[in-house]
Amino acid sequence: MMASVAARELADGEVVFVGIGLPNLACNLARRTHAPNLVLIYESGAVGATPARLPVSIGDPALVTGSLMVCGMADVFQLFLQNGRIEVGFLGGAQVDRHGNINTTVIGEYQRPKVRLPGSGGAAEIALHAQRILIVAKLSPRAFPERVDFLTSPGQRVKRVITDKGVLAPDEKGELVLAALYPGVEAADVKAGVGWNLRARPHVDRLDPPTPAELQLLREVLDPKRLYLTS
Numbered sequence: 001m002m003a004s005v006a007a008r009e010l011a012d013g014e015v016v017f018v019g020i021g022l023p024n025l026a027c028n029l030a031r032r033t034h035a036p037n038l039v040l041i042y043e044s045g046a047v048g049a050t051p052a053r054l055p056v057s058i059g060d061p062a063l064v065t066g067s068l069m070v071c072g073m074a075d076v077f078q079l080f081l082q083n084g085r086i087e088v089g090f091l092g093g094a095q096v097d098r099h100g101n102i103n104t105t106v107i108g109e110y111q112r113p114k115v116r117l118p119g120s121g122g123a124a125e126i127a128l129h130a131q132r133i134l135i136v137a138k139l140s141p142r143a144f145p146e147r148v149d150f151l152t153s154p155g156q157r158v159k160r161v162i163t164d165k166g167v168l169a170p171d172e173k174g175e176l177v178l179a180a181l182y183p184g185v186e187a188a189d190v191k192a193g194v195g196w197n198l199r200a201r202p203h204v205d206r207l208d209p210p211t212p213a214e215l216q217l218l219r220e221v222l223d224p225k226r227l228y229l230t231s
Contacts, residue, residue, distance in 0.1 A: 004210040015039040016088040022136045023090030045071045054222045081129045089130030095148045098196045100155025103148035127153035135161040139193025146196040166190045180205035
């Protein structure tokens, strides 16, 4: 459900900075359905990638075959991202707060953290320079606190937070509110997964489940486990 909802957020021809995991799955699903001209850019330097199978990492050789360009990581960030050429950026994190700010640095106080996380990587630059940000993350009060323990990536360009129960979107003040629900999910289920008093839009959409065609692609073509089972 999360992959299909994320895929539907992408329009044909858009330039997308792709991450591994669910964003990778969503982008390749979109490319095989309604957005065949999606331009996928991976941090490793593959620009305009058209992988024949789901790549398992940003260094997967499947990203090189048929791509428009292969360049260095510095060129991806300087010539494409910081030059304003990335329309959509996918992000995730250990914490996402009520304003869409992301923490991937520490849990607890910075000087004496309970957990030290991997850090920003390229996330801060993506959050600042991509034209719009989509966050993909599973709900839990621990993952969605009212305020992040450390602000790694600012949330002012976040347009959608795609969770495992519904979709959050910023209101006119930049606070995340409930925008859409998945089949069989109620607003209370989503509110129980965040650490603040989540408000809802006046009209909350009901999203359709994956289509039979999307399910077939996800299960028979894009399932990453198939790569290991058949290799």
